[in-house]
Amino acid sequence: MSVTAVPLRPIAKGALAKLWIGVGLAVAVAAGGAYLGTQSAAVANAGTPEQFLAWNAKQAGVVTTASGLQYKVVEEGKGAKPTDSDAVLVSYKGTLRDGKVFDENSQASFPVAGVVPGFSEGLKLMSRGAKYRLFIPPALGYGEQSPAEVIPANSVLVFDVELLDFRSMAEIQAEMQRMRESGAMPGGMPGGR
Known part of the structure; x- marks a missing residue:
């Protein structure tokens, strides 16, 4: 049995110091x-x-509006955007900054002007099919007037929102009136006089 010696080159002076x-x-x-x-x-x-x-x-991707609302576009939609005179159908999840969920709904309908100012402003930036994350400062949310114990006063509200659809309030009211008149809606005249 023989041992083969492999010659090792000496380490250059200072190389160990450079390594450390x-x-x-x-x-x-x-x-x-x-x-x-x-x-x-x-x-x-x-x-x-x-x-x-x-x-x-x-x-990355966060935009701040003049009012202080911050939003991030998750997915852009197409077409027109709702106004204060419209009602929207949205899917949303509301959380605090730490991720604690305080509200969630997969199909909520309400007037654009009927929610906190920051949420309303965010809706008016979106088109049908859009998905946004809204960061609502306390001044545009509930401020010191918390609506529930799960939302501390002066909280930043974080909403993941998808705008499913919207229609004008006038159009919705006209359709409701037609339904009442045809008897298809409670409170209307019965059909077939």
Whole structure:
């Protein structure tokens, strides 16, 4: 049995020091990134509404309107956009910043002007089929007047909204009147006089 010796070249002078400096820099960069990530998460979940909205405004795809509403287009729709004189059919999920769900509905119908200002403003930006994420500041949401215990006062409201359809209130009222007159709706005259 023979042993073959493989000649190893000596390590260049200072190479080991450079290696350790490189390892040290990599650890420092990783620690810095982890610290910044922790700080961002802290602001997102525990900072004031103003701190959260300032942080959120810098996130990819988030747009801030003149009123302070922030939104992110998840999927763009097509066609016209609703106005204050329309009623919408939407699917939505409302959460707090920490992800706690406070309201959800897969087919809700209501007047555009009949909801908090931030939600109404967001609806008017959307076309049929659009999916948006709305970040509603307290001043455009419920402010200090929380409607339920699950929503603390001065909360930023986060809504995932899909605009399924919309129609004008005048059109809806005319159709309801026709249904009442034909007896197809309670409160109308019975048909076949």
